[in-house]
Amino acid sequence: MNTIQIYDTTLRDGTQSEELNLSTEDKLRIATRLDQLGVAYIEGGWPGSNPKDKRFFAEMKQYQLSTAKLAAFGSTHAAKGTAESDANLLALIESEAPVLTIFGKTWDIHVTDALKITLERNLELIRDSLAFLRPHADELFYDAEHFFDGYKKNADYAISCLQMAMDAGADLLVLCDTNGGSLPEEIAAIMDTVRERLPKARLGIHVHNDCELAVANSLAAVRHGAVQVQGTINGYGERCGNANLCSIIGNLELKMGYSCLPQGHLERLTDTSAFVAEVANLRCFKRQPYTGQSAFTHKGGVHVAAVRRNPRTYEHIEPELVGNKQRIILSDLAGQSNILFKAKQYGFELDKGDPFVLELLTELKNREDQGYEYSAAEASYELLVNRVLGRARNYFRLMSFRILDSVFTEGVEPFTEATVMLRVGGMVEHTAATGKGPVNAMDCALRKGLERFYPNLNEMRLMDFKVRVLAVANKEEGHSGTASVVRVLIESGDQKSRWTTVGVSYNIIEASRQALEDSINYKLFKDDQKKLTQAIREI
Known part of the structure; x- marks a missing residue:
C-alpha cells in the first residue's frame, strides 16, 4: 500500500481564518492531539512573523512527538538583503524545528508587480534562501506559491523556479493553488507535465477551497504523483478555507487504497476534528463528511x-x-x-x-x-416517550410564575426578578430570585425552590440558549414579526453529559419556561436511572 504524507498546517494557515484565534497554549494542545492522530508533519507557525509563534516553538522543545515531525514556516529572504542576514530565515533556524518550509514566488506577475524585482532576482532569492537553510534542516520543503496560476501564464518560468529549488537542496516541491481557482483536470494535467519535466522531483500539493474543490484537487494531485498533501483540520483557513484533511484522509484511506495514518489511528479522526473545533471555540460543522455529527x-x-x-x-x-x-x-x-x-x-x-x-x-x-424540533432536542423527546410509558415521574409542577423586568434609572441595566410557585410532592414552594435577564432569573428561581428537594441540581448548568422565529407558524392567525411563534432551544450540562430541550410559544418567556422545565426534569430523570442501574448491579 502506497503511503501519502499528511502535512497539517492548521496551526499556521488554518489560523488565517477570520474567526479563528489560538493562544500558544491552544496550539500546544492541538499539536499534541495531531501527533496522536498520526499526521506526518505539523506546521507550527511562522516564527519570524510574530512572538506567539516564536513562543510556541520554544515550548515545543519540551515535547516529544511520537509520530509527527514539527515544521516551521517562512519565506524567501527579503529582496534588498541577503539570506545570511535575513531575520525571517534566522528565526527559522532558531526554532530548531527539524523540518523547515519556505514559500517563494512562482507566478511572474507576483515577482514583477508585488515584489517589484526581476524574474532573475527572484530565482536568486529561492536559491540563496534554500541553500542557507539546507545545513540546518533534517528536511527542507519549498512551497511554490501560486504555482498553478503561474504555470498557466508562464509555464517555463514556473518550472524554472521549481528547478532552482531542487538545485538548492529542497527535498520536496509543494505545488500551491493559492487562489483556489483551479479545476481538478487542470491540476492533473499540470502535475503530469511537471513530473515529465522534473522526473526526479518529489511533489506535494497545497490548495485552497475558493471553488469548493480543494479536496477534489488534492485527490487529483495524489492520483497524478503527489506524495504529500497539505491541509487543515475541518478545512480552516483564509477566505473559503484550505483543503479539509478530515475528508482527504477519509478518502485516501477508505476509497483510494492509500495509507496516510498509522494503523488503527483512522478511528481517531472524528474526535480530533471535534477537539480542534472545541479548542478554537468554533461550532463543529454538522454536515462535514466523515466526521460531522450529521454525516451518518x-x-x-x-x-x-x-x-x-x-x-x-x-x-x-x-x-x-x-x-x-x-x-x-x-x-x-x-x-x-x-x-x-x-x-x-x-x-x-x-x-x-x-x-x-x-x-x-x-x-x-x-x-x-x-414548531417543536425534536431532531435538535432529543432530551425533550426522551422525556415525552418515557412519560407516555409511565417511566418518568413528575418531579415537580410549576403552578405559576411571574417575571418582573424594569429599569429604575435611564442608562442602567434592567432589574430582572422571577417569582415562582412550585408543588413538590405535597409541599408548595413560593420563592423568587434575580438574574441576568428573564431566562436566567427564572432558572435561578426554579433552582432555589427545588434544590432542597433535589440537591444534585447544583451540578447542572445552562450551556447555550437559542431563539428562532418560526415565520410559518400560526400563519392563519396572522401572527408575524414580534408576534411570531418562537422556538427556544436550551442546552444544559453537568460534569458528565450535555442535553438539549425545546419549548415553543408566541411568548418567548413561556417557550423558555417549557425548555427549562424539560431540562431540569431530564437531569432528575437521568440521575434516577443511574441510581436504579447501580442498585440492580448491587443486587
Missing part, C-alpha cells in the same frame, strides 16, 4: 427503515471506521422505524403497529407542526 444521521422514515435492516443502504462506509456513529433523529418526516429505533436506544422493545408507537408518531408529527 438519518431522518426520513424510509431511510431509517432501510438502515435498520442494512446500514449500507444509506451509508457509504461504517461510521466507526472514522470514529463516528450512526444517529436516528425524529421529525415530522419520521416513520414507525424512527420510533422503534429510538425506543430501543431508551431501553425497551416495541413492535411495529403497537398502539403506543402509532400514538407517539401522531403526537410527534402534531408537535413538529406546531
Whole structure:
C-alpha cells in the first residue's frame, strides 16, 4: 500500500481564518492531539512573523512527538538583503524545528508587480534562501506559491523556479493553488507535465477551497504523483478555507487504497476534528463528511427503515471506521422505524403497529407542526416517550410564575426578578430570585425552590440558549414579526453529559419556561436511572 504524507498546517494557515484565534497554549494542545492522530508533519507557525509563534516553538522543545515531525514556516529572504542576514530565515533556524518550509514566488506577475524585482532576482532569492537553510534542516520543503496560476501564464518560468529549488537542496516541491481557482483536470494535467519535466522531483500539493474543490484537487494531485498533501483540520483557513484533511484522509484511506495514518489511528479522526473545533471555540460543522455529527444521521422514515435492516443502504462506509456513529433523529418526516429505533436506544422493545408507537408518531408529527424540533432536542423527546410509558415521574409542577423586568434609572441595566410557585410532592414552594435577564432569573428561581428537594441540581448548568422565529407558524392567525411563534432551544450540562430541550410559544418567556422545565426534569430523570442501574448491579 502506497503511503501519502499528511502535512497539517492548521496551526499556521488554518489560523488565517477570520474567526479563528489560538493562544500558544491552544496550539500546544492541538499539536499534541495531531501527533496522536498520526499526521506526518505539523506546521507550527511562522516564527519570524510574530512572538506567539516564536513562543510556541520554544515550548515545543519540551515535547516529544511520537509520530509527527514539527515544521516551521517562512519565506524567501527579503529582496534588498541577503539570506545570511535575513531575520525571517534566522528565526527559522532558531526554532530548531527539524523540518523547515519556505514559500517563494512562482507566478511572474507576483515577482514583477508585488515584489517589484526581476524574474532573475527572484530565482536568486529561492536559491540563496534554500541553500542557507539546507545545513540546518533534517528536511527542507519549498512551497511554490501560486504555482498553478503561474504555470498557466508562464509555464517555463514556473518550472524554472521549481528547478532552482531542487538545485538548492529542497527535498520536496509543494505545488500551491493559492487562489483556489483551479479545476481538478487542470491540476492533473499540470502535475503530469511537471513530473515529465522534473522526473526526479518529489511533489506535494497545497490548495485552497475558493471553488469548493480543494479536496477534489488534492485527490487529483495524489492520483497524478503527489506524495504529500497539505491541509487543515475541518478545512480552516483564509477566505473559503484550505483543503479539509478530515475528508482527504477519509478518502485516501477508505476509497483510494492509500495509507496516510498509522494503523488503527483512522478511528481517531472524528474526535480530533471535534477537539480542534472545541479548542478554537468554533461550532463543529454538522454536515462535514466523515466526521460531522450529521454525516451518518438519518431522518426520513424510509431511510431509517432501510438502515435498520442494512446500514449500507444509506451509508457509504461504517461510521466507526472514522470514529463516528450512526444517529436516528425524529421529525415530522419520521416513520414507525424512527420510533422503534429510538425506543430501543431508551431501553425497551416495541413492535411495529403497537398502539403506543402509532400514538407517539401522531403526537410527534402534531408537535413538529406546531414548531417543536425534536431532531435538535432529543432530551425533550426522551422525556415525552418515557412519560407516555409511565417511566418518568413528575418531579415537580410549576403552578405559576411571574417575571418582573424594569429599569429604575435611564442608562442602567434592567432589574430582572422571577417569582415562582412550585408543588413538590405535597409541599408548595413560593420563592423568587434575580438574574441576568428573564431566562436566567427564572432558572435561578426554579433552582432555589427545588434544590432542597433535589440537591444534585447544583451540578447542572445552562450551556447555550437559542431563539428562532418560526415565520410559518400560526400563519392563519396572522401572527408575524414580534408576534411570531418562537422556538427556544436550551442546552444544559453537568460534569458528565450535555442535553438539549425545546419549548415553543408566541411568548418567548413561556417557550423558555417549557425548555427549562424539560431540562431540569431530564437531569432528575437521568440521575434516577443511574441510581436504579447501580442498585440492580448491587443486587
